[in-house]
């Protein structure tokens with residue numbers, strides 16, 4: 001679905017080359033480069049690069065090269081997905097449209113049907129358990145009909161059995177080789193955190209790689225990838241598994257026999273059970289805190305301060321400029337957010353009177369090639385979310401440092417945020 005959009009974007013960059021149908025069969029790191037042996041059209045050749053990021057999913061060859069194997073991990077469930085097309089189903093559920101239907105039988109949750117395009121494309125899943133089952137195509141067809149409650153017009157496009165795993169790699173990489181996305185962490189789709197967590201990895205690693213290649217990133221910059229992103233992955237994976245367990249807990253408290261009766265008794269029993277089950281599932285659908293509230297609290301490239309930061313809650317996102325957190329969104333004009341200021345380098349967001357001492361920070365950063373500029377905003381516009389007069393925001397929009405006064409140790413601050421602590425100063 002995303003591929004055409006991403007492809008257009010990547011291909012617009014003169015430094016990028018996209019190669020489809022090309023398989024990496026071996027990857028090794030050497031002192032000054034990474035070498036990948038790849039196969040295409042039966043031919044093997046070698047690609048050499050300064051760095052490699054394995055975004056190669058659950059069976060990542062790059063993760064294996066980093067010494068991590070998944071063989072010993074037992075899947076949470078063996079699930080079977082089928083994508084199907086049906087314009088009829090929308091009519092059948094008319095008035096009861098939903099993103100996800102969870103179908104329960106006498107033993108509890110059995111299958112799900114998820115709307116893909118809100119019109120005629122759907123994803124059916126037999127949730128399964130820890131036993132591996134292979135279904136024939138005809139059995140999947142019957143299971144879809146049973147889930148919908150009768151025959152209707154549909155066409156199966158694909159059937160994919162897959163393993164629901166819970167995994168966070170011990171290593172997210174080092175030196176020249178890293179993993180991101182499902183190669184680094186696998187989680188139950190319950191909650192929809194998987195791709196979001198992967199995109200978070202890419203955002204974190206992207207600017208650090210660019211800074212290192214351009215020359216202003218210190219030796220510790222890429223090293224900060226793992227301590228920043230691994231805790232977020234552990235947090236999200238645990239929440240996703242919790243959501244799965246909450247959904248499957250209905251197998252311990254399955255629907256009572258009246259739920260399967262017709263007439264008013266059955267309808268009332270289903271309504272009662274449905275309300276209880278919806279309550280149980282509530283947490284999975286309210287996760288703004290998970291999506292936006294993660295922060296790189298113990299990051300070696302952020303300067304922590306003693307102020308208390310808001311609690312990290314699943315359902316509530318409390319914007320904060322606490323170092324390591326995402327710098328909050330505030331409208332500066334009708335159409336410009338603080339978030340529009342970030343993404344191209346460091347930004348020192350400053351309220352109050354201009355102070356020449358801030359220029360020392362800019363000059364020091366410049367001496368190391370670090371892109372940093374000051375944006376002055378008046379406090380009334382910025383509002384109370386930005387509690388300090390100075391907030392230094394990293395290229396990825398996370399807060400690196402904050403304070404009311406200009407930084408005293410500008411050299412130390414620049415060295416920390418560019419990952420060069422302990423390196424020789426200029």
Ligand SMILES: Cc1cc2nc3c(=O)[nH]c(=O)nc-3n(C[C@H](O)[C@H](O)[C@H](O)COP(=O)(O)OP(=O)(O)OC[C@H]3O[C@@H](n4cnc5c(N)ncnc54)[C@H](O)[C@@H]3O)c2cc1C
Nearest residue numbers: 022023024055056057061181182189192193194195196198
């Ligand atoms: C049923 C289901 C529902 C989901 N719903 C959501 C959701 O709502 N929200 C959400 O955020 N996430 C969701 N996810 C998770 C999401 O799909 C994944 O987290 C995401 O696709 C991972 O992206 P990735 O690029 O890291 O890995 P992948 O999508 O696995 O891509 C890896 C790519 O690498 C290629 N590759 C592998 N090995 C090699 C090799 N040796 N050489 C060359 N190429 C190779 C593969 O062919 C593949 O194209 C869901 C997952 C499932 C299974």
